[in-house]
Amino acid sequence: MGSIAPWLLALALGNTIRAEQEDVDVAAVRQKYAQSCSGGATSEACKQMRWQLEYALYEGMVASMRAGQQPPPSAIKAGLAAEVPELRALALKLQPEEAVKSGAAVAALDSPYATVRQEAVEVLRSRGDEKQRRMLDRQPSTKWPEFPVADTPPDPARLKVKVYPGATYRYLYSGPEQAYFSTADAPDKVVAFYAQGGKKAYSASELQQAMKARAMGAMDQSKMMKIIQEAQAKGQDPTQAIMAWQKSLAGLGTDPTRAFEGRQGIVSPRYIPADDLFSRVVVVFRDDLVGSTAVVVPLPPAGADSATAMPTGDEMMQTVARQQYMGQPIIDSPPPEQ
Amino acid sequence: MPHRRPLSLSAPGMLVLFLALLTATSASAAQKKKQSGPPRCDRCSDLTRLQKELAEQQWLRHHFEQYLDWRLPPGPKGGDDERSTIQRMQDFAQAEFNAWLHSAPGGGSSSGQAEAATQLDTCQLMLPVRDANGQNKKNKDGTLVMRVVKPAEIRAQYCPALADMILTHEGQHQTDCRANKKQDKPMDMTNYRNFAAYDTRGYSAGIASLKKSIAALAKKCGWKGTTGKTKQPIPQVPTDQRKDIEEDIIPTPQELDALAGTLTGGKK
Numbered sequence: 001m002g003s004i005a006p007w008l009l010a011l012a013l014g015n016t017i018r019a020e021q022e023d024v025d026v027a028a029v030r031q032k033y034a035q036s037c038s039g040g041a042t043s044e045a046c047k048q049m050r051w052q053l054e055y056a057l058y059e060g061m062v063a064s065m066r067a068g069q070q071p072p073p074s075a076i077k078a079g080l081a082a083e084v085p086e087l088r089a090l091a092l093k094l095q096p097e098e099a100v101k102s103g104a105a106v107a108a109l110d111s112p113y114a115t116v117r118q119e120a121v122e123v124l125r126s127r128g129d130e131k132q133r134r135m136l137d138r139q140p141s142t143k144w145p146e147f148p149v150a151d152t153p154p155d156p157a158r159l160k161v162k163v164y165p166g167a168t169y170r171y172l173y174s175g176p177e178q179a180y181f182s183t184a185d186a187p188d189k190v191v192a193f194y195a196q197g198g199k200k201a202y203s204a205s206e207l208q209q210a211m212k213a214r215a216m217g218a219m220d221q222s223k224m225m226k227i228i229q230e231a232q233a234k235g236q237d238p239t240q241a242i243m244a245w246q247k248s249l250a251g252l253g254t255d256p257t258r259a260f261e262g263r264q265g266i267v268s269p270r271y272i273p274a275d276d277l278f279s280r281v282v283v284v285f286r287d288d289l290v291g292s293t294a295v296v297v298p299l300p301p302a303g304a305d306s307a308t309a310m311p312t313g314d315e316m317m318q319t320v321a322r323q324q325y326m327g328q329p330i331i332d333s334p335p336p337e338q
Numbered sequence: 339m340p341h342r343r344p345l346s347l348s349a350p351g352m353l354v355l356f357l358a359l360l361t362a363t364s365a366s367a368a369q370k371k372k373q374s375g376p377p378r379c380d381r382c383s384d385l386t387r388l389q390k391e392l393a394e395q396q397w398l399r400h401h402f403e404q405y406l407d408w409r410l411p412p413g414p415k416g417g418d419d420e421r422s423t424i425q426r427m428q429d430f431a432q433a434e435f436n437a438w439l440h441s442a443p444g445g446g447s448s449s450g451q452a453e454a455a456t457q458l459d460t461c462q463l464m465l466p467v468r469d470a471n472g473q474n475k476k477n478k479d480g481t482l483v484m485r486v487v488k489p490a491e492i493r494a495q496y497c498p499a500l501a502d503m504i505l506t507h508e509g510q511h512q513t514d515c516r517a518n519k520k521q522d523k524p525m526d527m528t529n530y531r532n533f534a535a536y537d538t539r540g541y542s543a544g545i546a547s548l549k550k551s552i553a554a555l556a557k558k559c560g561w562k563g564t565t566g567k568t569k570q571p572i573p574q575v576p577t578d579q580r581k582d583i584e585e586d587i588i589p590t591p592q593e594l595d596a597l598a599g600t601l602t603g604g605k606k
Contacts, residue, residue, distance in 0.1 A: 014511040014533070014540045015452035015482070016504050017432055019394050019439055020472075021387060022448045030600045038603060050601065051446030057597050059386050060589040066382055066559070067588040078598035083442040113443065145400055147393035148443035303408025321525060322406070322535050325514075330539060332546035334505035335513060337489060 054084035080104040085113035085148035114144035142175035204257040265289035379497035382559035399541035405534035421480035456511035499551035507544030
């Protein structure tokens with residue numbers, strides 16, 4: 001390298017991170033897996049080996065299909081029960097009838113991987129019965145990633161309400177804007193759980209009135225003066241204290257009843273605020289499309305809870321510049337050498 | 339998928355094995371000589387690998403995109419953590435990426451690290467310096483030890499589709515870096531959100547290049563279900579149309595059956 005390419009200690013501007021593909025000795029892994037992971041062993045080592053074998057089966061199935069060979073039924077069966085999402089989605093695509101008949105398509109609706117769920121949705125839309133097709137209408141319109149990544153239920157800090165005991169998080173009906181849980185318990189029992197401690201379960205009109213009253217509270221000059229005086233007494237910045245108070249009053253910002261009232265299959269929704277500031281509202285109803293009791297928590301945009309103060313002028317300028325920058329054209333081939 | 343078959347080790351068998359090894363060694367040496375230069379990824383069987391690469395790059399873009407509006411980089415690990423906010427963000431991205439690679443969608447294997455970069459002051463293309471184990475060397479503050487390179491060095495190291503992807507990714511950084519220098523008020527690149535924006539654009543460019551390569555190879559192989567969300571089943575290509583580009587071993591139904599049997603515990 002010498003003088004042409006000197007060794008440097010430099011601050012890099014953007015790296016290309018990529019994975020080094022490791023060759024897996026499938027025969028050796030198979031043997032080890034068969035020896036040490038029989039009977040459903042769930043150790044981390046067994047899981048890793050299982051994923052490696054499932055991925056190898058996926059690659060093998062794709063290769064054999066391109067060669068004009070239909071994968072054997074045993075491969076489809078293993079695929080329908082696979083943990084590796086690429087394999088499971090491929091098996092659903094290849095044998096939709098078998099997937100519906102065996103219940104694998106309905107089971108795949110609860111996969112944490114959107115790529116698997118969407119394949120199951122396609123299968124059930126074209127080959128499922130009426131009840132199964134109706135279940136699909138509850139999905140929110142969300143743009144899911146094209147690559148397989150496991151969705152996770154929102155953490156307690158984002159959810160801000162307790163999960164109803166025994167309720168199941170439903171990936172298919174959840175998304176960035178709502179967490180959807182289902183339970184076999186009756187709606188009244190669920191409402192009683194969330195109304196513990198004297199909380200009120202509102203109808204839609206009652207909730208709207210309560211939220212309006214809370215918004216009026218924001219106009220209360222005497223309350224504002226009290227907050228300023230308290231902040232000054234504690235040696236804090238009064239402007240920040242007022243901003244924090246106004247932010248807390250903002251709550252969800254929109255009427256949470258809109259997504260539920262008059263919607264198909266939603267029976268008698270009731271709304272239980274998680275706190276006096278309406279930062280979260282739990283919505284409980286009988287869901288005739290899904291066939292169970294629904295517990296839904298509408299969510300604000302990610303990061304809305306952690307934003308502590310209003311952005312400064314400089315931050316606003318940076319945001320605008322960044323947005324303009326992100327709108328600039330992108331290249332799709334290497335530029336000529338300069 | 340490698341295929342290994344047990345060999346008989348009787349006396350005549352040993353001779354056969356010796357001759358086979360001898361032939362294989364010279365054949366392998368000849369092949370090595372013939373295949374000097376960058377690795378290949380232009381066979382139909384490479385499509386699956388390129389698609390995995392695409393999913394990985396999409397995962398990385400998605401990760402950096404989250405810092406544009408809501409995600410915060412992790413805090414320092416104790417008082418002696420000298421890494422910058424940006425370095426902590428990059429290290430976290432790499433750790434999360436590796437966790438994803440070792441989970442089910444990553445196939446439970448492989449690991450990731452920086453392959454190339456663009457220098458902030460000069461907008462030059464750089465490669466990380468690696469230790470004997472192939473791991474990137476780091477400075478005390480967590481930044482990578484880098485050296486300036488020419489694109490030809492990357493082209494010699496990677497197959498054409500991946501070299502194009504890396505050079506397009508870094509090419510976007512170089513284009514953005516030069517454009518930023520011409521601004522009256524350049525973007526503050528010590529701001530992690532601005533840095534994430536640069537990274538996101540780099541990944542978008544690399545992904546666009548890789549999608550083009552995949553689409554071209556898929557067309558050559560007569561395979562439509564590659565880059566788009568097409569509902570087409572994977573077509574079966576007659577062998578006579580694939581001979582010139584397909585060299586890999588295709589697993590037999592029996593081999594797939596055996597592999598599936600291992601996964602299902604032999605239940606059919």
